[in-house]
Amino acid sequence: MSPTAPAPRRRTTRKATRRRRPAAVAPVRGTRRFVILTGLSGAGKTQAIRALEDLGYFCIDNLPTMLMPMMAELAGRADGLEKVAIVADVREGGFLKQFPRVFRKLQALPGIEPRLIFLEANPEALVRRFSETRRPHPLAPDRSVQEGIREELAKMTRIRSMADLILDTSNMNVHELRDVFMRMSRDEGGRTEMVVNLVSFGYKHGVPVDADLVFDVRCLPNPHFVDTLRPLTGRDAAVVRYMRRHAATREFIDRLTSFLKFALPQYVQEGKSYLTVAIGCTGGRHRSVMLAEELKKSLAGVKRVKLRVKHRDS
Numbered sequence: 001m002s003p004t005a006p007a008p009r010r011r012t013t014r015k016a017t018r019r020r021r022p023a024a025v026a027p028v029r030g031t032r033r034f035v036i037l038t039g040l041s042g043a044g045k046t047q048a049i050r051a052l053e054d055l056g057y058f059c060i061d062n063l064p065t066m067l068m069p070m071m072a073e074l075a076g077r078a079d080g081l082e083k084v085a086i087v088a089d090v091r092e093g094g095f096l097k098q099f100p101r102v103f104r105k106l107q108a109l110p111g112i113e114p115r116l117i118f119l120e121a122n123p124e125a126l127v128r129r130f131s132e133t134r135r136p137h138p139l140a141p142d143r144s145v146q147e148g149i150r151e152e153l154a155k156m157t158r159i160r161s162m163a164d165l166i167l168d169t170s171n172m173n174v175h176e177l178r179d180v181f182m183r184m185s186r187d188e189g190g191r192t193e194m195v196v197n198l199v200s201f202g203y204k205h206g207v208p209v210d211a212d213l214v215f216d217v218r219c220l221p222n223p224h225f226v227d228t229l230r231p232l233t234g235r236d237a238a239v240v241r242y243m244r245r246h247a248a249t250r251e252f253i254d255r256l257t258s259f260l261k262f263a264l265p266q267y268v269q270e271g272k273s274y275l276t277v278a279i280g281c282t283g284g285r286h287r288s289v290m291l292a293e294e295l296k297k298s299l300a301g302v303k304r305v306k307l308r309v310k311h312r313d314s
Contacts, residue, residue: 032075033057034112035085036068036103038159039119040152041138042126044169044177045087048119051181054273057085065098069105076111091138096155103162118163123149125170193306194268196299197276200234200292202284202313211278213263215256215291221246223286233314234289243290253291257298268304284313
């Protein structure tokens with residue numbers, strides 16, 4: 001009897017499995033300001049969020065309460081979201097119940113500096129504002145505005161007690177409310193900048209419709225009448241040399257620079273975010289272009305002003 005051969009071993013093949021590396025988490029980039037605007041309907045939250053937008057905040061109106069921590073975490077890691085402002089109020093159904101817990105979660109997040117601002121006004125002012133806009137109160141679409149105001153006052157008491165800042169806007173107009181946020185930004189060490197657009201143009205093509213200040217430089221020597229300079233623009237060195245040879249050009253630049261160095265800080269102080277200074281000559285190719293470029297250089301030292309140049313017609 002011949003011995004039986006041992007049965008061949010079964011070779012089991014294991015499927016190689018790669019361990020997934022955990023996705024890299026972007027590091028928190030410094031402390032980010034995270035403002036939540038809330039308060040009574042009609043107290044001025046819309047104007048307040050516009051003021052914060054002009055101060056460089058990334059603004060969201062009526063973000064669902066449960067998404068706030070996600071937005072805060074994104075702000076902590078994304079470039080360009082150093083300052084975020086959100087309007088949240090009773091328009092969202094879950095706000096009153098969810099917000100206290102969500103705000104405590106925001107306060108615990110690293111790299112986020114949450115600040116709760118509560119806007120309110122007396123009932124008389126609120127009734128007047130709803131009457132002017134002819135809109136129903138969000139809590140009383142089928143009832144009187146007074147009933148909606150009373151209900152909201154009662155329901156918002158707890159959230160009001162959590163606020164870092166309470167603003168009574170009863171006697172404030174839009175400009176005064178904006179000024180409050182401008183001062184607040186300065187107190188926090190923020191440096192608000194006004195964007196100044198220096199726009200050259202030709203009168204034969206029309207004055208820019210968005211111009212705040214318009215200066216006519218058609219009184220200066222015109223390179224258009226010099227054959228070799230006609231095809232060039234005010235950015236070319238030959239045109240600049242030609243114009244600077246004339247004392248009138250140099251004095252015009254000096255006087256205009258002096259005026260703008262005085263005026264621009266006043267506009268910044270008033271809270272203006274954008275200013276368009278239009279400089280016009282006949283065709284918009286030589287004198288106005290040269291002047292706009294020269295002003296960009298001579299105004300470079302003005303504080304809290306960001307200069308941009310645009311040549312509309314050259």
